[in-house]
Amino acid sequence: MAYEGGTSPAGLRRAPNIRDVAAAAGVSHQTVSRVINGHANLRETTRQRVLDAMEELQFRPNRAARALVTKESRIIGALVASGAEYGPTATLQAVQTAANAAGYVVDPAHIDKADHRSIEAALDRLMSHAVEGLVLLAPQSRTLEVIEKLSIRIPFVTVHSLHSEDHRMSVDQLAGARLATRHLLELGHRRVVHVPGPEEWVETEARRQGYLEEMAEWGLEPAIVPAGEWTADSGYRVGLELRQERRFSAVVCGNDHIALGLVHAYADVGLRVPEDLSVVGFDDVPEAAHFLPPLTTIRQDFPELGRRCVAVLLAELRGEAPVAMGDVAPRLIQRASAVAPAVVPWAAAPPV
Structure with missing residues (x-):
């Protein structure tokens, strides 16, 4: 099957889109959308022609484009402070694992500066990808203050925040x-x-x-x-x-x-x-x-934190009962770097 105009799939200088598939299959782009989204009211011969065109062009449906039809992108956005240390990085990984298990992917957007313009630009990018929910992993006070002033109209959760009590999730x-x-x-x-x-x-x-x-x-x-x-x-x-x-x-x-x-x-x-x-x-x-x-040291249970963040978002997206926002409890891990002092300075008694 030749691409319209005699151009072969290998000759395309960009990734194929839904209109390329429609032209190759000899159908409308609306018909291609119906095939992508599993509509039953299609002739089997038409469906197969579209699938053959998709295979020849090596077309992979874009999640954001699919969301225009289904209203579901299955994408969770993550706003992450650039240069973040172990905690935010481990939390992001935990969120990705929990999201993948629920059939979602995580789209991270990194912010270099804690100013209104940088944060708004990062959020705009995520919104353009049709994210269904947001996890805010930028635990600097200035960043959170900017986020507080923005109007976020989709489900979101802030991690390690002293603000937004209705949306906060944290290890204590x-x-x-x-x-x-x-x-x-x-x-x-x-x-x-x-x-x-x-x-x-x-x-x-x-x-x-x-x-x-x-x-x-x-x-x-x-x-x-x-x-x-x-x-x-x-x-x-x-x-x-x-x-x-x-x-x-x-x-x-x-x-x-x-x-x-x-x-x-x-x-x-x-x-x-x-x-x-x-x-x-x-x-x-x-x-x-x-x-x-x-x-x-003190262990933070990042896998549990990630699971709870995703559970909060999914419950809101599905219209289910809200998930409790209580903090995840930390644990003391005793190893060899702390022992009793050589001379016990009993200058003060322990609390009664």
Whole structure:
């Protein structure tokens, strides 16, 4: 079967579209749409002619084009902050896995800047692809403030947000930081410092607050170093300062990469973790079990978070009862980087 005008499929300089198929099959583009969408009211000979043309042209129906007819694209959009660290990346992967299991695909759009124009442009791109729902994985305060001002008319869920309570899904960051701090205090540490991630991130503020609340419950004075980055380099720089002061016996790190850099800084001058300093991280990255020493940390259940995000969207799309928006509980993973201090400083008693 020849393409109209004598041009062979191999001669096409672009991907074939629905009108190319219609011309090759000698039918209208509406008939091709009916074949794509499984309409029963078609002659079998016509259907087969269209299918043969699709095969010859190697035409694959575009999901967004299909949505114009069916009103269902089976696409979930994901707005993702560029340069995001392990947490957002792992959450996106979990959302993709859960969406695929439900017969959907995830279309991610990355934003480079937390300004209105960049965010709106990313959302416009997703809307042009006929996404049925949105997962917002941009947990910086400025980004969320912009999103709050936009009118999103399709189902959406924000991940690790302090805003949009009706649409928020998260691992409980505050509870995780309290778990990490409490573990060190129960081991006997009283001089515990917190090394946070970067400002403007929702997780940074929630983890800082959890540390402060647990220290206050034990009647202890908190100590927080200036905000850094989510990187091992940032942890290394803080470690250089902490190892000189030697005022603290334990540290709660903003994430596992910060903990990695901090341990490195101590090792460079012959100080040992956990003998000279106990360290607890946050996230439980896949490599955390292989740090030296293996890292005690807070595990976030990203697969469960992804499942819940997709469940929220699908329930709304299907008109089913709303899914509860409760936080996913974190877990303390005990390894070798945190032990009781060599000299137990019983300056304060545990809470009653």
